[in-house]
Amino acid sequence: MEGKKAVLEFEGVGLTYHTRTGETPAARGMSFCVYEGEFVAVIGPSGCGKTTVLSLAAGLLSPTAGSIRVHGKPPGKENSFGYMLQKDELFPWRTVEANIALPLEIKGKNTAENRKKALSLAEKYGLGGFLKHMPDQLSGGMRQRAALIRTLAAEPEILLLDEPFSALDYQTRLSVCDDVYAIIRGEKKTAVLVTHDISEAISLADRVLVLSARPAHVVAAHELGFGDTAPLKRRESPRFSGWFEKLWKELNI
Numbered sequence: 001m002e003g004k005k006a007v008l009e010f011e012g013v014g015l016t017y018h019t020r021t022g023e024t025p026a027a028r029g030m031s032f033c034v035y036e037g038e039f040v041a042v043i044g045p046s047g048c049g050k051t052t053v054l055s056l057a058a059g060l061l062s063p064t065a066g067s068i069r070v071h072g073k074p075p076g077k078e079n080s081f082g083y084m085l086q087k088d089e090l091f092p093w094r095t096v097e098a099n100i101a102l103p104l105e106i107k108g109k110n111t112a113e114n115r116k117k118a119l120s121l122a123e124k125y126g127l128g129g130f131l132k133h134m135p136d137q138l139s140g141g142m143r144q145r146a147a148l149i150r151t152l153a154a155e156p157e158i159l160l161l162d163e164p165f166s167a168l169d170y171q172t173r174l175s176v177c178d179d180v181y182a183i184i185r186g187e188k189k190t191a192v193l194v195t196h197d198i199s200e201a202i203s204l205a206d207r208v209l210v211l212s213a214r215p216a217h218v219v220a221a222h223e224l225g226f227g228d229t230a231p232l233k234r235r236e237s238p239r240f241s242g243w244f245e246k247l248w249k250e251l252n253i
Contacts, residue, residue, distance in 0.1 A: 004035035004036060004037075004038070005035060005036045006033045006034070006035055006036075006069075007034055007035065007036050007070065007071055007157065007158060007190050008033065008034040008057055008068075008069075008070055008158060008190075008192070009032075009033050009034075009067075009068065009069040009070075009072075010030050010031055010032050010033075010053075010056070010057075010066070010067075010068055011031050011066050011067050011068075011069075012029050012030070012031055012065060012066035012067070013027055013029075013030040013031070013056065013063045013065065013066035013067070013068060014027055014028045014029065014030070014063060014064055014065030014066055014215070015027040015049075015052065015056065015061065015063055015064055015065075016064045016065075025214065025215035026049050026052055026214060026215060026216065027049055027052065027053075027056075027063075027214075027215055027216045027217065028065075028215035028216070028217055029066070029217045030053075030066070030211075030216060030217045030218060031066075031217075031218060032209055032218050032221065034158075034190060034192055035190075036190055037188055037189075037190055038190055038191075038206050038207065039181075039184065039185075039190075039191045039193070039204060039205050039206045039207075040191070040192050040193070040205060040206065040207050040208075040209060041192075041193045041194075041195060041200070041201035041202075041204060041205035041207070041208045041209070042192065042193065042194045042195075042208075042209045042211060043194075043195060043196070043198060043201050043208060043209070043210055043211065043247065043251065044210060044211030044212065044213075044216060044251070045211075045212075045213045045251060046196065047213075047214065048211050048212065048213050048214055048216045049211070049214060049216045050194035050195075050196075050211065050216075051162055051163075051194055052216070053192075053194060053211075053216075054083075054160045054162055054192065054194060056068060057070070057075065057081070057158070057160060057192065058075060058081045058083075058160060059074075059075030059076060070157075070158070071157075080154065080155065080156045080157045080158070081156055081157070081158050081159075081160055082151040082152065082154060082156030082158070082159045082160065083151065083159075083160050083161075083162065084147060084148055084151050084159065084160070084161045084162070084164045085147075085162050085163075085164065086162060086163045086164065086166050086167055087167055088135075088143045088144055088146065088147035089147065090135040090143055090146060090147060090150075091135070092134065092135050092136060093134075094134075094135075095131065095132055095133065095134060096122070096127060096130050096131050096132070096133050096134075096135065096138070096146050097119065097122075097131035097132065099135065099146060099150055100118050100119065100121075100122055100131075100146065100149055100150045100153055101115055101118060101119075101153065102150060102153075103150060103151070103153050103154035104118060104153055104154065107154060109154075114153075117153075118149070118152075118153035119131065121149045121152055121153065121187075122146070122149050124186075125145060125149060125179070125182075125183055125186075126145070127142065127145060127146055127149065130142065130146075139172070140167070140168050140169070140172050140176075141168070141172045141175055141176045141179065144164065144165070144168070144176050144179075144180070145176070145179050145180075145183070147164075148164075148180055148183055148184075149183070152183070152187060152189070156189075157190065158189075158190045158191070158192065159184065159189050159190065159191040159192070160191075160192055161180075161191060161192065161193040161194070162194055163194065163195055163196065164180070164193075165177060165180075165195075165197075165200065166195075166196075166197075173200075174231070174232060177200065177203055177204060177231040177232075178230055178231050178232055180204075181203075181204055181230060181231050182230070185228060193205065198244055198247045198248060198251070199235070199240075199244060201247070202224060202234060202240055202243045202244060202247070203231035203232075203234050203235060204231055205224060206223070206224060206226075207221060207222060207223050207224065208221070208222045208224060208243075208247065209221050210222075210247065210250045210251065219250065220250050222243070222246075222247070224243060225239075226239075
């Protein structure tokens with residue numbers, strides 16, 4: 001992308017698991033870039049290894065072929081990734097405020113200034129009146145919002161989103177998608193989402209990467225062209241169904 005800075009690069013990445021029964025290739029020749037401020041969705045057949053892409057990006061797994069670069073260097077401790085998972089993983093014995101501050105405590109950065117900055121995010125995105133509540137007093141959508149704000153509290157460079165809405169009912173998922181999109185856009189974050197849901201990918205992403213079955217590689221990449229249009233508004237666009245049909249066919253080749 002012209003004029004954009006690449007923050008995450010996969011070049012010919014392969015991953016092979018060695019087991020007692022032999023070698024199992026999980027990825028082969030996987031190449032793509034994610035650019036600063038971009039929201040990229042990764043879709044693919046069930047079991048193709050979408051979550052593996054996030055683990056490789058964060059350095060939790062090491063490729064057996066090719067290279068991965070974050071800001072031009074191999075993934076390392078100096079890189080800052082924020083994870084948002086399928087479940088919100090809020091600790092039930094901690095208040096919303098204490099949950100949001102948890103990453104600061106873990107990283108030894110729980111200063112008054114950093115805590116104030118983190119709690120200002122909660123205020124900004126509608127959780128200010130719920131900071132003293134316990135997680136079980138929140139709706140599913142509000143819990144996911146709190147989980148994202150907790151992730152942002154550590155000021156990650158790149159957000160890695162692993163099916164973050166799959167545990168929500170359909171109606172809640174639609175509204176939470178709008179919330180999450182607004183927060184990520186508002187904070188100008190780079191994000192990589194893996195999802196099995198084509199509609200979700202089209203609703204949120206600037207660009208969609210389509211993976212093959214294992215061993216996974218990128219078979220298509222599409223710039224959606226919706227700009228900053230919010231997820232619910234995208235679903236109303238005539239182009240939405242066109243993209244859905246195209247991606248559906250690519251997943252079922």
